[in-house]
Amino acid sequence: MLKKFILCVFLISNPFLKSQKSTHSSTINLSFDVIEDIKLFHSPPDPLFIGRPFELSLVTEIDESVLSSVLLFFKTNEMESYREITLYGDSGLYKYKIDINNFPGKSIDYFFAIRTIDGRIYGAPVDNNNSLSPIRKIFIDPVQYFEQKKRLNQ
DSSP states (O other): HHHHHHHHHOOOOOOOHHHSOSOOOTTTTOOOOEEEEEEEEOOOOSEEEETTEEEEEEEEOOOOGGEEEEEEEEEETTTTSSSEEEEEEEEEEEEEEOOGSSOOOOOEEEEEEEEEESSEEEEEBOTTTTTTTEEEEEEEEEEHHHHHHHHHHH
């Protein structure tokens, strides 16, 4: 399911087709070519609190003149499909603030994709086999988190 959705998003820019549901298996992985001089950096925020906005950021060394688009895909456990957000940035830093109150759920899965003007697509994060490996973060209760942290520091 994930592969079909990603392919639809990247192969077409037509809003008509983006709204169609995918029925393919989610066990198929999307792989990216390895080019040593292309680097995408992302450090997941930790922790993510219930009901509090947070920022996801991506850093790339790809020259902005070569980029066609920088995208964030995310979904919560209560969403059926990934939501696509176009990121805007400066000097290789691209950020997006997510207000989780607008997207209910107990966890979030997300990944980044970059498309260059020559049609190449790069994703982050990828595993050792260069397969897309979305990050999953669980939202935690801030009160419980700080009470536990306080007990551990005593």
